[in-house]
Amino acid sequence: MEPLKDPLNDRVVSQLPLPPQRSLPMDMLIKPFSNLPCWKFLKDHLSQEGKLSKSSVIFLISQARFLFETESNIIELFDPVVIVGDLHGQFYDLLKILEVGGNPENTKYIFLGDYVDRGHFSLEIILLLYAIKINFPHTFYLLRGNHETRQMTSHFNFRKEVVYKYDLETYEIIMESFDAMPLACVVNGKFFGVHGGISGQLGVLNDIKNINRFNEPPHDGLFCDLLWSDPVDSQVGDLSEKFVYNETRSCSCVYGLKAARSFLKNNALTSIIRAHEVQMDGYKMHMWDGVHKFPTVLTIFSAPNYCGTYKNKGAILRLEDSTIDIKQIDRSTEPFVLPHQLDVFTWSVPFIIEKTLSFLNTILLPNNENEDQLPEENELIENMFEEMHDHRKAVLVSKIRSASKMTKMVEEFKEKHLLTKHLRNNSEENTGPGEMTDEEEHEIERSLKIFYRRKAKDIVNEKRPQPK
Ligand SMILES: [Mn+2]
Secondary structure, eight states: OOBOOOTTOOOSSTTSOOOBSSOBOHHHHBOTTSSOBOHHHHHHHHHTTOOBOHHHHHHHHHHHHHHHHHSOSEEEEOSSEEEEOBOTTOHHHHHHHHHHHOOTTTOOEEEOSOOSSSSSOHHHHHHHHHHHHHHOTTTEEEOOOTTSSHHHHHHSSHHHHHHHHSOHHHHHHHHHHHHTSOOEEEETTTEEEESSOOOTTOSSTHHHHTSOOSSOOOSSSHHHHHHHOEEOSSSSOOOSSSEEEOTTTTSSEEEOHHHHHHHHHHTTOOEEEEOOSOOTTSEEEEOTTOTTSOOSEEEEBOOTTGGGTSOOOEEEEEEETTEEEEEEEOOOOOOOOOGGGOOHHHHHHHHHHHHHHHHHHHHHSOOSTTTTTOHHHHHHHHHHHHHSOHHHHHHHHHHHHHHHHHHHHHHHHHHHHTHHHHHHTTOOOOOOOOOOOHHHHHHHHHHHHHHHHHHHHHGGGGSOOOOO
């Protein structure tokens, strides 16, 4: 599609590509003589910040939902396959993942959920992944994560994003598509893939097949645990009991070696591959059964520099002949977005008010500092006051008071919204690998510190919000 026209060539940042001129209509989205979306064209369109017509959006969502509905609760597949963890609205990193992982035309993919929330481009992720799913329904799979729910998307920012970009109806239709997503997968009959992990209520894989998944996930039980549970954070997977309550999440459980071992044994499986927790390197091998054995649990997290502040790598995992190959990804640059989807005019209003008020103050308030320099002016004002009627004098004084009150109010408003602070957080970028200098080593140490500090600060966001 033609880019927006710029006849005066007066853009402030001229090196940025111009976004497409119009929303993508259905007849441009669908390949001729088929009912399939042209996903490559869509990918380019979305990466240039293009929009879609609402009918195109509804088409993609309903087609994908229809495909999810035909799938079983557990997807069974064979390697080679690329496994992808949390993406959290980082669309420009998804583009990199598809580049590094391989063309979906001839590469099998399975995504472990958490496509949305936190980042600014969750809707773009959903639309592109759905378009690819529609083209390759039997080699491209999407599992449900704990964020693919009404509760989480309302608590975080995906609902706001969809309402801002489209409307509430579109949001509702997306939620219905989330309800239809499958819950788990088994690769080669050996590797169990899921977003969170196992459960005290999971004996055999058939227990998962018996779940009625077409719902908002409940607050406890097997369905909840598959999306929410975590492995214990320990070198050897020791835990007082098989499963303990998950304090960090305010729901579900933590599992250790005992629980994982008996689940794997009962189902003749080798390993649990899951996502759900940010990792400094983008992945973590939980070697509970010893360093020479296959990891009991493997965490894969694919959103690099998570939330723009964690400084972590993203990673994807390739399973081939039952061996693991991990590829790491650095953060890609993405278009700048103001906090809370503010447009630039709304964002700048407080600054304009502030400036206007400071002019007003300068005009209205007698300035003490300038008293010596401009005696004739002050004298003039004093004379004016004297000459004024009492009533008019009172009016002027009250105007001066209101102006200074408003100045104070605007200052408080700005403090409260911390708009400038938010902006500073958005400009972090990772650099590529190379030879390590002392400086770089210090940088890594610093990054690690930042990662753990950031993780500790963000821990409240890992909790499940309590039902109202
Ligand atoms: Mn998660």
